[in-house]
Amino acid sequence: MDESLKSLKLIIEALLFASEKPIMAHEIHNRCLPDESLSDIKTALKELHAEYDLLGRSFVIKKIAQGYQFRTRSGYSDYILRILKSSPSRLSQAALETLAIIAYKQPILRQEIERLRGVDAGGILRSLMEKNMVRIMGRKDLPGRPLIYGTTKKFLEIFELKGLDSLPNLKEIKEIGSNENKIFVPEKKDQAEGNKQGTSYPEKQHPGGNRESNQT
């Protein structure tokens, strides 16, 4: 490739490195590199994304919420949490279920969430909004003008999603009753399990699950 693309890539690499938030191609274009075409910036981002993937380092560039961001691969949380002196972020099963309902059904009314889960959702909604994972999208034109809820960009960032359309499809349930463990979220994951889990649930969307390239 020509020199200009190479230097463009280096600039963008530096931007990604220095930024805390995922950066989008048009942000780079508008704020830093107005003279470069958007398509060149996009090409550079894509190439960087692929290059880091192949490097086999412990961190990669991931596509998050329509932008790009440097992130560690999964499997190092044990060590990282120790040096950060923090504990892993946790969500209760109730919170996860509520979040799943909102993510798939948004825009959604609180009443609808409560119908689906069969319990009051007020407390959980509040705490999800405090965590900035859920937001009020507006009001529905119904008696009482009830609030409509949806997920935030932060939600995408937390769950490593490119966008809402990259949520896995809701599965049809053919038969339940055989295996209880599959229905209840195993919330108390200690870190050792958390690590194992990275390999036992290989999600091809994110490179973290792809351990083979790490080991070779």
Add this chain to the structure above:
Amino acid sequence: MGYEVKLEIFEGSLDLLLHLIHKNQLDIFDIPIAAITDQYLEYLELMKAFNITLAGDFLIMASTLIHIKSKMLLPEFKDDDNEDPLLEITGPLLEYVRFKKAAIELSDRSRLDRDVFIRKNTIQPDQEIKDEDYHDVNIFQLINAFKKYLKQSPPEIPLKFHAEKWSIKDASEKILLILKEHSEIIFHEIFHAKHSISEFIITFLALLELIHMGLIKVFQPTQESHIRLSQAFDVLEEKHG
């Protein structure tokens, strides 16, 4: 005391129903309504015995179950829509399970600050903006601003001459005091409480002095906007320490 009973707490009626189905290893599409209803009511009794306040939806589900059971007892009762009465609970249950599974998938994703981590930036966003958008102001712009201010609001009290009440030192201390209270002020704000032209001038001289000493930063967000003043904190701390 005597017994220790472990009572599982369910989040809602669907949660309890699902538990009963699992416990009995039943198929959700083929629920023996009589047995499930009995167990469900038994559980409610238990909760009552333990003085657990029952949420309304537990009772609604109980009545739904009994209603379905009674419907199914009636032989060949032709409903309007002729639907399987069990659908009334299998529908919500299936949806509930669907989202429970979705929650598991969500939980299994690598999660920020649990499985994966990002670099944290130390620059505060508003600091960033300041450095980007503010230009330095030179002495002429400052004098012009002063002139403009004088024109706009000439001191209303007629001039009186008396011995100098205000020293530059006093005035600079006042400016610094204001800046200590408000980290950033607009240029003309330092003149607010002044009454005579000499006070104006001394304040202005004091300002120049402070700028000269490097105790104050002067800047202007854009060409058109007000000139702003702020403390040059680090320098100040050095001088005092």
